[in-house]
Amino acid sequence: MYRNLLSRWLLQGEWQAHRLQIVAALIAIALGIAMGFSIHLINTAAVNEFSAAVKSLSGQSDLQVRATQPTFDEMLYPLLAQHEGVAIASPVLEIQVAVPAKLEDDRNNTLKILGIDVYRAITITPDLVGVPEEGRAFDMLSDDAIFLSPAAMEWLEAKQGDRLPLRLGTKTVTLRVAGGLVRAHAGQRIAVMDIGAAQWHFDHIGVLSRIDLKLKQGIHHRGFKAALEKELPAQYLVTETIDQERRVHNMSRAYRINLNVLALVALFTGAFLVFSTQVLSTLRRRPQFALLRVLGLTRNQILLQILRESSLLGILGSLLGLGLGYALAATALHIYGGDLGGGFFSEIKPSIQLSPLAAVLFLVLGIGVTLLGSLLPAWEAARAHPAPALKSGSEEIALTKLQTPWPALICLLLAVILTQLPPVAELPFFGYFAVALLLIGGIAWMPSLTALLFSGLFRVFNRLTAGALTTLALARLANAPQQAAIALGGVLVSFCLMVAMAIMVASFRISVEDWLAHILPADIYVRTEVRQDALGFTPQEQQVIAATTGIERIDFIRSLQITLDPTRPTVTLIARPIDKTDPGNTLPMTDTALNSAEIPPEAIPIWVSEAMVDLYDYRVGKRVALPLSEVQQDYIVAGVWRDYGRQFGAIQMQLSDYQKVTSELQVNEAALWLQDGVTPEQVMAALKVLPFGDTLTFWQPNEIRAISLKIFDRSFAVTYLLELIAVGVGLLGVAASFSAQALRRVKEFGMLRHIGVTRGQIYRMLALEGGLLTGFGITIGFLLGGGISLILIFIVNPQSFHWTMQLHVPWQWLIIMALAMLMAAALTALLAGRHAVAGNVIRAVKEDW
């Protein structure tokens, strides 16, 4: 009991006397935890919601049969329905249609329609069966009836009986809202109708998207799946619900992990702030701990006391962070939805769910990080010899161990080695470790670098007989380099992260701009409102478009999604005219490509995006098979191009080759080059009056560029936010360490005032010290940040998202930020010092600590 009382007295006394430092440390921990926890909550909510939505669409089916292309011949259905081992087979047609009423919303104006056979679906996917009006049970089979989920009803502001125009390709169909899907997953925007009606209305006669299978009792799922896979032709895929969940998980994994790493960076910055606060606080209290040792407290008791104080700080900060994180997650989900601008979960509306296990994990993480930050200073304080530690001026001796540069150099060397290692599970874990080690090594090197620089400066300025203030400031920095280095840490960490992120984002943005300029060479792009895979412009419509006056050249483009691996997201296949002699004229090539002489006549050349090389090992010269036709055909990878639009892979091929292989002549899009003197408006007006003109949408390259960059900036909004928080935490660290140092120097300031130094001169001295330190921190921060940005650009990005980019340094922005940081830190040092200087001069020199 007595020990607890003593512990409480010491804690209360310390916290009451240094409220600012305690509050700063609490905020730092809370912000770090809040960032990590909120991002975890958002990611979990989105992924869970998406998985739940996938499950509700799959219902209780044991297996699903799909094709590598979006649709397949419905003749497979009777075969499967009568297959031995199958209890029920339920055919489904999935169609993505445009809602003309929502066309202003360029990002999301589509509605997913599921065509089902109600008699089959009622057993396997009962959630998808619509509830008709009382007395109109046959609406379920009616050819003009559609059933909407509650979220779709709300989005479309529709009610039972309303007429709903929907558009696919150049065709508009108006359906009657016959009822709702009361058991649809919350937030899920879908519609259901009779499969026959869907095939007929939307020109999908004779095709299906998938067949859900319920197996007979006693049939082993895995065994049946393996047998069926062998039995069916290669273009069919037999999947389980878990495959789809894995696909969703894979799709957003890199993005989510990168966000989590950014959140951890905020936590790391917070931990560093806790570390510097604890080091300075422990140093300040060193004589007090020495006295307690003299009075009879053992080393372990001192160690425990400091760790107890830290863990309380960690508990309070983490609890605060958990609350803040929950609120942030709820707000972000409300404003941005589950994808935080990343575009992965735009179809769902996730709701936040608090997992006690995750909360406890983050609580433990917060306490752990805080304890880790305190361990070194606590250990030093407990090990210190009490007799010398009682004397003032012993602090710098305590920190001399920090001056050894070797641990720092080892960290930096390890970081360089880690950058050479390949990804683990398709994620750049070694890249992240390299970033962490670079940061730790940089910080750990600071004391010896600070000593080296300021001792040199002190010698030079002494020879030049500098003024008293400069001499005092330099003497302090030269002779107490470790303390200076600790204060410097906050500046270093925050500026370094800012530089790294700024260079990475600028490089990415400029690379995307260059890429957009390369891939959008035409004057106008025309497409139907939804780029549905199987539909678009018929050959007749293509002829009509091509015959429009004012068009000099026209390229038709067919794009569709194909599945190469059921556990991975689909790959985009783009068929278009490509300059065979120099593909670089059409595509932004990254590497040497095969020339036309190197392409064997029996193989069809394809050009793949960088992601295809990483994910499917499609290297230049490799022969591959694509699921485009039942006839086996060889394809050869003729080159690699850069693609920032599709991180899961894209393949380009000649449109003529595609049409030869598939016999499919429809296209989704047309790129138009105009004759001299013809304006885009004239051509668009001419196209608008065509019979299908009202279904066309037109895009000019500058519009696409503006939208793409808007999406880019929106995707990085969270990154900017996290970066700002890291900088805020860093500046908080500067404030806390400068004010802690200023408090420790009350006696020094009192003495200076006694010998005739004015308050103004002390302020100037503090500003000079702060400025010199920050300037040095900014320089080293720039170098370290540059190193980290190289890792982000050349290691983390290619390994996470499978694209490369060119390095661009935003000098102007960085100089502005450096100057702002310099001023902010000097001002912070000044403000922190004001309190210490403003005190009673006489009492200051009498203070015994």
Place this chain on the structure above:
Amino acid sequence: MKNTPTLELCGISKAYANGRQVLSDLSYTLAAGEYVAIMGESGVGKSTLLNLIAGLDVPDAGEIWVDGVELSARDDDAATSLRRRHFGFIFQAFHVLPHLTLLQNVALPLLLNHLPLDRAKQMLSAVGLQGREQDFPRQLSGGELQRVAIARALVHRPRLILADEPTGNLDPDTAQEILQLMRAEIKANDAAGIIVTHSQAAAATADSILLLTKAGLHPLNPARSHVS
């Protein structure tokens, strides 16, 4: 136990880290209730000797016995435990914890030794600071701070008080007042005491005065001490 000396130094030697020998083969016995002053030139090893006696430093050779228990053979935790129970300290720089009240400062040794806290208030009254229990050190003068330190040094009835230049930071009048108070309290608590000082006036308040030189400890006046 009555005849056991409070402190026995047997052949103590100590050199600084830089190799300079400060104490060589020093022996001395301090009887219970005895109060001695140690004087000597700067750097002769007075403070080092106090640190060795308190178990804050370890001799290179020799033994230190406190109340019949060998201190120099004990590990840090055991030495700390012994120091907690048997010693009281008074420093030149007061060393009062700035964020604890006067009462809390004085009660520290009681807390550490699991003793009733009532005596802290009594001790504060005994050193003339009654009614100021809840004040903080910043509200006190130098003399008053040293009174707090004396109260803290004696509150848990230690067997030996070690005072290192306790009046070095005080004016002569206050110093004299503090010295008298210290002596009175040491005697009233039946403790032994060692005061290290440069001041003749301070030394004069002790029962005997010893001079520390390179050759060892020598009495400056006839006394009850036993110097070898």
